[in-house]
Amino acid sequence: MKLAKRLFDFLRNDEKRMIYIMRHVGTMGYLLMILSMTSCAGFNPSTIEEKPREDIILAMKIKAKLIEAEELKAAAIHVEAANGSVKISGFVETESQRQLASSIIQQFPDVKQVNNQLKVK
Structure with missing residues (x-):
């Protein structure tokens, strides 16, 4: 009983702490609600579009070559x-x-084909 009274006095005497605690309790409840809703939606790995490994490797090699080119070092080029x-x-x-x-x-x-959509500043 003493512990409950001390806790009540602690919270009553310090309104800032009480507001702080209530804010965090509310935030945790909100996060738990969102997590429970998203877990109900399920996860279907077949909906994720995967690129073949060869395409990823080719894009990485091209990006590396473009970075190596002295004239293109400062260019911001995206490769797909x-x-x-x-x-x-x-x-x-x-x-x-x-x-x-x-x-x-x-x-x-x-x-086989290059689609150059680079824009000149």
């Missing part, structure tokens, strides 16, 4: 590959940098 088709997007400083990126990509034997 799918079934031999490579799409590049982002920004470069000059038109010659844009063309250089395409020519570097075309040197890869696995690349």
Whole structure:
């Protein structure tokens, strides 16, 4: 009984602590509610679109080559590959940098098509 009285006095005497505790209790309840709702939705791994390993490796090799190119070091270029088709997007400083990126990509034997969507700043 003494412990309950001490706790009650502690909370009653310090309103800031009480507000702090109640805020955190409410937040925890809200988080538990969200977690229970999302777990009911279920998870279906077949809905996730997976890229073939070869496409990921090709995109990584191309990105590495573009980074190695001295003229393109400062360029922000995003590379996507799918079934031999490579799409590049982002920004470069000059038109010659844009063309250089395409020519570097075309040197890869696995690349069938280059979709150059780079924009010149």
